[in-house]
Every structure is written in structure tokens, then in C-alpha cells.
Amino acid sequence: MTFQIRAVTIYGKRAGQVRTVPFEPGTLNIVTGDSRRGKSALLTIIDYCLGSSGYPVKAGKVRDYVSAYALTLVKPEQQLFIARRAPEGKSAVSTVLCILPQAPGTPPPPLQELMFATPLDAAKDMLSDFCGIDRTVRVPAVGRAQTIAPSIRHALFFCLQAQNEVANPDLLFHSQGEEWRPNTIRGVIPYFLGAVDPEQALRRNRLRLLRRDLADLEAALAPSQNLDPATGQARALLTEAVEAHLLAPLTNPEPSADEVLGLLRQALSHTEPSPEQDSAEDPLSALTTRRNELRALHGQTRVKIADLKRQLAENTDFTAQATEQRARLVSLGLLRRDPETSRATHCPVCQSTLASANDTVTALTRDLAHLNGDLQVIGSDTPAIQRLISQEEERLQELRSALARNQEEINEVTAGLRALQQEPDDARRAAMVQGRISLYLDTTAHRAVTPQVEDRREELRQQIADLEELLSDDTQGERLASYLSLISQKITSKAAALSLEHSENPIRLDVNRLTVIADKADGPLPLPEMGSGENHLGYHVAAMLSLHEWYTEHRAPVPHLLVLDQPSQVFFPPDHTGEAILGANDRHKLLNIFQAIHQTLRLLEGQFQVIVMEHADLDHPDFGPYVTQRWRYDTNQALVPADWIEEEAD
Structure with missing residues (x-):
């Protein structure tokens, strides 16, 4: 069983300043409010406390008045408190965290009681363990010659949808637009979907290492094999020596290895390119x-x-x-x-x-x-x-x-x-040939005195063959295709319920292109080509909800939570900053999004949590009762309390 979020806590820069934003596990939690009240900061705080390598909190009042951030994570009969300081001085990020196991229901402790001593890498490992991720598994990184150990950071690809991602036609997953992230996402999806057998994953990793060892061994043995001067580089040098008049024409068309080396040494001893020259002296x-x-x-x-x-x-x-x-x-x-x-x-x-x-x-x-x-x-x-x-x-x-x-x-x-x-050309050519011969002979002499590499190629090939035979019955590819087919059916159903364009066609999740595609009669139509912000938002939500239904039903080691930052933005003009009033049609479409969320929550019966930061505030049974925070200018409410700012000003 993995975790959900009980609370987000911030600590001010003055003693005793603590602000906790509670959330209810297993249900929908909506934080609504005006712009610049700190709603979007909640997602970045969650990202930061869960082991981000950077400092994602944007500049503003949160940065100005907060000295530390914290999360309270819960799962059945367990609670974990994570705190992380804001960067101090010229530091780009804080690299130590405070991680405290707590009894369920324990409130966040005061800042002075926190001990920030857990290094970032160790904190990531502890959070991965708390999430239920098997850190012994290694999966191949697509497009890169290495393997990946899935961690909490990889699980967050499927749990966070920032304001610039929730309706982005080009980015389906969190941080997909960052360098190397697409290949990483492709590599870890099979593991989180459950298509990876841990034992088979170990075998595949072992097979990858053996293949690398075999390639390294062959590269190490290649020079010694190439030392036969009857072919390859030595034979080419011998031909060049004859053409440069360093040697007389060969009488034996197939000289042995020793003969070729002897002839090369003889050519090297000549001091002028003349076939009659017998003396090595000037x-x-x-x-x-x-x-x-x-x-x-x-x-x-x-x-x-x-x-x-x-x-x-x-x-x-x-x-x-x-x-x-x-x-x-x-x-x-x-x-x-x-x-x-x-x-x-x-x-x-x-x-x-x-x-x-x-x-x-x-x-x-x-x-x-x-x-x-x-x-x-x-x-x-x-x-x-x-x-x-x-x-x-x-x-x-x-x-x-x-x-x-x-x-x-x-x-x-x-x-x-x-x-x-x-006539300098002949002399220059002969000198160049002698230089290459000298380099070759020096290299072969060096290889001759270096320790001989043990030829274990047959042993490695046998081990590789044994592993390949064990993996021949591995059906990971088939399982992944089957799981994606079932998830795609869920996405198609949700797209139809949201009345999205092209939802009359089968909709599938493409993990190679990291997008959703409508399979139309005239060919596949990827999300970036569908047009309309409403479609982009709808397919994002449909894909994320379908994935989490799968994760929860199959006990996948992914946090059972989804954080959406301002999905209603597609229904407002880009420069909208005033009161969140929607037209009837837009209001209906936004409510459809929340109704799809409720449908998934009811299906999962308290095992899934959704946190939405929203500009709109709808008076509707699917919205109003789930608002936990209202941060408006007229009530002087925000993530950073007004008295913190006033005290700082005083």
C-alpha cells in the first residue's frame, strides 16, 4: 500500500510561525482562490519535499516569507513527516531533509524540534520505500546505455499536473519537457504498470551486464588478434614501405607474421628511400x-x-x-x-x-x-x-x-x-611511412609486455545463452501491450463521458510517443493535432484517472494521489485575473471534469486522493462541498498568512 497526503505545512522566518493546509485522504480536495494567493505553490512544495533536485517554488511571497516546507504522508496505520528547508544564502537548494515516522494523527512538530540531517539521496530511498517501490529492480533506460532503479521521483511523473502541463498538448506527463525525462518515463512505465517481473528484471539486468562484459572483453582482445602482421594494418604498412623504396619488392606474396614484423623493422632501419641502400648509417x-x-x-x-x-x-x-x-x-x-x-x-x-x-x-x-x-x-x-x-x-x-x-x-x-x-617528395613519403611503422611496432611491443587478458568469451557467451533461454519465455512485452490496451479502454470510456472530440474512435495511450492517440479510420491522430484546449485538458484528465485506476486496482507502487493545478484555465481568457465567473457552457464542461474525478474516487473507494488548485469556485454538489480552502483577496486569505507579512513589515 502506498501513501496519500494528509497536510502541507510551511514554517515562517519568525519563531512560532506555522501554517498547515490539511487534506482529506481518499477524496477530492479543492483549494480555490484568486491569482497570486499561493495555490500553485502547493504543487511545487509537494514536489520539493518529495526529493526534487532543484527548488521549484517560484519567486513571490512564499519564497520571501517561508523558511521551511513540510508534508505529512499517510497510509494505513502509518504516518511519515517530511520537512525541508528553503535554500539559505547563495545555495541553490537544500540537500538535507528531516524525516520523522509518526503515530497516525500526530500534528506537525515546531520548527525548532526538527533535525535536518538526512541527505537527499537517503531521503529519496526512504520515500521510495514508504511508497512501496522495490529498489532492487533495474529497468533499461530507453535510448541510453544504462539501467534505472525506479524511485519516488519517477512515480511523480504520473501524480502531478502543473499549471503548464494539465492542458498541454505536447506534454502528457509531469516534467516530460525536461532533458532526458522522456526516455526515463518510457523506461519506468512498464515497472509501475506491473509488467515487469522483478526476478526477470534481475535476469535482464544481469544479461545486459554480461553483454557489456563480453563487448569489453572482445575490445580488449581485438588488439592482440590484430597483431598478425600478415593482414590488416601491418600488411598495409608493408605495402607502403615497398612503394616508398624502403624495401625491395616482396618475393613471398603471403609472408608469415614473424617475416612481416622483420621486414617492417628492416624498413624502419633505412635512412633514405633507396632500394640499394644496405647500411643503416648516414x-x-x-x-x-x-x-x-x-x-x-x-x-x-x-x-x-x-x-x-x-x-x-x-x-x-x-x-x-x-x-x-x-x-x-x-x-x-x-x-x-x-x-x-x-x-x-x-x-x-x-x-x-x-x-x-x-x-x-x-x-x-x-x-x-x-x-x-x-x-x-x-x-x-x-x-x-x-x-x-x-x-x-x-x-x-x-x-x-x-x-x-x-x-x-x-x-x-x-x-x-x-x-x-x-626530390623531397619521396624522402618525405618514406619518412612518413617510417613514422607509421615506428608507431605500429612501438604499439605492438607495448601490447606484448602488457598483462595478457584472459579469454573468457566462451564462458560469457554460455552465460548469455543460458539467460536468454530463461528470458525467452518472458512475456513482459505482451503483458505491457495487454495492460496498455485495458488502460486505453478506460481512457476511451472517460473521453466519451467528457464528450471530447474524436472520442467516438478508440483512444490509446502510446508510451513510445508519450501521448494519447485517436485511432481514426483515416489514420492515427495524436493529441497535439486534436486542437482545442478543452480536448487537451479532457484527455489529460482521462489518461491520468485511467492510469491511477489501474495503479490502485493492481497495488502499484505509485502514490495514490493526483494533483491538478487550475484545470479551469482553458475556459478563461489568458489575461483573466478577476472574479472566476464562467459561462453556462464552460461551467458545464468544467463540472464534467469534476464528475469524472468523482467517478474514479467512488470506484476506488477511498484508496485514491485528488487535490485540485482551482481559480473557479462553483456552487455545485460536485464542487462546493469539497473546497477545503478559499484564498480570496476580499477575505485576506492565502497560503502565507497576512500576519506574517504584516509582522515582517513592522
Whole structure:
């Protein structure tokens, strides 16, 4: 069982200011009055307290003098009090509410006793629970890749008809004109009509998630499948490399994956678009490097030759000096005695007695022997040094020749590069192809090192197949079509009772176009094409009453209430602000609306409540007895009490 409204309460900005507008559940409640007395604010207060994400209360006295709003909701043996502050300061909306379970019949508490601590989302959940909505159900959002959890906010699509909606040919449901709302309404209608089996809804949601997981998995596995370079992007890059002369024409028309990757790496290693180019190095750079090496060797050879020549000159100088000294010592050969056998005390020349004469001869002879040895060594080194000098000079000449040849090669390469610069298109194309190849190879390398995605496609496909088999017997579409057919019969009956145009034809509720359609012999006629504000109002009321008859009879989790804001507006001129006096015909048509409301109320036997804010005030049994508030200028009555305004002025 869902709820109805027992009272709307407002709290003033001064202490003790409380104003409660009571309503009787299970019947018609009419609030009549002049313009700008706060009638339309009742609908916006109901919308605001039931979890609106915005602040729908319009600027005026209500905003100026009210600090908090409240609703008292009732259902059998239960009562729930909801209060919400008006936005304070620069805040666009208050995001916390006060929700109090109460004993039935408890009046609204004073403002100072209220604790605003329930966040808006939590408040919506509590209100949805109080309304009887199953928050575990998920229904697909039409036209959007997501699901919807039905809530109290969705139920209000079918409970409120604002002043600009109650006779609007283009908008059948509350807030239908806001962005995304039409698809949301289409998505939740099957649930509130009872066409959605909760268990099947869970399965459909599970199926949707599995299909999404399968799509994500296939997207993740697609790159690894596309890594076969024999087809697709890699093969196209290979063809481009051949056309750009980065590779020789292919001999194998169907290369393997590894072969194609190898060829792409080979194409990437080329530095100029020439099929004859085998080296990955820049030829000019290599020649310059070689020239630097030759120059270094040339310098080293010249230094070595200079060292050898200096050594040869030193040997020559030593030989000259040693030869002269040797010539002086050779005179010892004139001595007649043998130093080893002659007496040591006799002179070897004159045989006179001389102390240590033999020792001197011995020392001179030894020095001559050493000098002869040195001259022999140096004499043997000189030819070797001369040979080394000759070899190094030959090497130096070879280096000079190599430098000359290197310079010639540099000149030729430089000339060739100038020629290439005259044809930049091929070079640019080759560079662009190499850039794409580099990006592809880098990407494939990245994919190769990333964690491999487990291939669960077969498992997911099997789970999807199992769910599809379970859902194959689901008749939600058939149930929805059947329910809509029955509701459409109710709308047709009410349209005929209201004597609306085209009511002689079957009238149906189209949940795809969110309107009512008359099925005429010459084709369907939607509400926007029917013309006449009376028709628009009548079909709105007929559709809303028929839906609520269905909701109540089938215990749907929709608040058993309908709020209509000024249905009589279609019978008054747009600029009417004076006393609400209707002509006889218009009065009769407006009474027909209220008689249709009473018929539904009697049918539902107290389980349905209608609140009407009305400009007119009819003296008729179907209207007068149900007026609960009269807010007129002549009686100084309004939603905001006059003394609140006077106190503020004082």
C-alpha cells in the first residue's frame, strides 16, 4: 500500500510561525482562490519535499516569507513527516531533509524540534520505500546505455499536473519537457504498470551486464588478434614501405607474421628511400668519421717518423765521438808486453821499474774493449732505424692517399645529397611511412609486455545463452501491450463521458510517443493535432484517472494521489485575473471534469486522493462541498498568512 497526503505545512522566518493546509485522504480536495494567493505553490512544495533536485517554488511571497516546507504522508496505520528547508544564502537548494515516522494523527512538530540531517539521496530511498517501490529492480533506460532503479521521483511523473502541463498538448506527463525525462518515463512505465517481473528484471539486468562484459572483453582482445602482421594494418604498412623504396619488392606474396614484423623493422632501419641502400648509417657521417680517423693516424705516423729520425741522429753523433776515442786507445797496440804475463813493476815501453804499470794498461785495454762493443751495437741499430723510418714514410704516403680518396668520396656524397634534396617528395613519403611503422611496432611491443587478458568469451557467451533461454519465455512485452490496451479502454470510456472530440474512435495511450492517440479510420491522430484546449485538458484528465485506476486496482507502487493545478484555465481568457465567473457552457464542461474525478474516487473507494488548485469556485454538489480552502483577496486569505507579512513589515 502506498501513501496519500494528509497536510502541507510551511514554517515562517519568525519563531512560532506555522501554517498547515490539511487534506482529506481518499477524496477530492479543492483549494480555490484568486491569482497570486499561493495555490500553485502547493504543487511545487509537494514536489520539493518529495526529493526534487532543484527548488521549484517560484519567486513571490512564499519564497520571501517561508523558511521551511513540510508534508505529512499517510497510509494505513502509518504516518511519515517530511520537512525541508528553503535554500539559505547563495545555495541553490537544500540537500538535507528531516524525516520523522509518526503515530497516525500526530500534528506537525515546531520548527525548532526538527533535525535536518538526512541527505537527499537517503531521503529519496526512504520515500521510495514508504511508497512501496522495490529498489532492487533495474529497468533499461530507453535510448541510453544504462539501467534505472525506479524511485519516488519517477512515480511523480504520473501524480502531478502543473499549471503548464494539465492542458498541454505536447506534454502528457509531469516534467516530460525536461532533458532526458522522456526516455526515463518510457523506461519506468512498464515497472509501475506491473509488467515487469522483478526476478526477470534481475535476469535482464544481469544479461545486459554480461553483454557489456563480453563487448569489453572482445575490445580488449581485438588488439592482440590484430597483431598478425600478415593482414590488416601491418600488411598495409608493408605495402607502403615497398612503394616508398624502403624495401625491395616482396618475393613471398603471403609472408608469415614473424617475416612481416622483420621486414617492417628492416624498413624502419633505412635512412633514405633507396632500394640499394644496405647500411643503416648516414654515408656522409661515416665518411667524416673515417676522415677524422685517417687524420689522427697521419699525425701519429709523422710523430713516429720524427722520433725515429731523432734517434738516428743521436746514434750518428755517438758513433763519431766513440770512433775518435777508439782511435786514441788503439795506440795501446804498440805496447810490447802482455799485461797478463809481464811483471807488474816494469814499464811495457822502456822496461824501467814503475809501480802499478800493469794495472793502468789493463784498465785502458778494458775501456777499449767496451768502446768497441758499443760501436758494434750502434752500428747494428742504425740500419734497423733506417728501415723503420722508410716503412713509416711509406705508411704516411698511404694515409695521404687515403685522405685524398676520402675527400673525393665526401664530395660525391655531398653532391648526391644535393640531388636528393631536389626530390623531397619521396624522402618525405618514406619518412612518413617510417613514422607509421615506428608507431605500429612501438604499439605492438607495448601490447606484448602488457598483462595478457584472459579469454573468457566462451564462458560469457554460455552465460548469455543460458539467460536468454530463461528470458525467452518472458512475456513482459505482451503483458505491457495487454495492460496498455485495458488502460486505453478506460481512457476511451472517460473521453466519451467528457464528450471530447474524436472520442467516438478508440483512444490509446502510446508510451513510445508519450501521448494519447485517436485511432481514426483515416489514420492515427495524436493529441497535439486534436486542437482545442478543452480536448487537451479532457484527455489529460482521462489518461491520468485511467492510469491511477489501474495503479490502485493492481497495488502499484505509485502514490495514490493526483494533483491538478487550475484545470479551469482553458475556459478563461489568458489575461483573466478577476472574479472566476464562467459561462453556462464552460461551467458545464468544467463540472464534467469534476464528475469524472468523482467517478474514479467512488470506484476506488477511498484508496485514491485528488487535490485540485482551482481559480473557479462553483456552487455545485460536485464542487462546493469539497473546497477545503478559499484564498480570496476580499477575505485576506492565502497560503502565507497576512500576519506574517504584516509582522515582517513592522
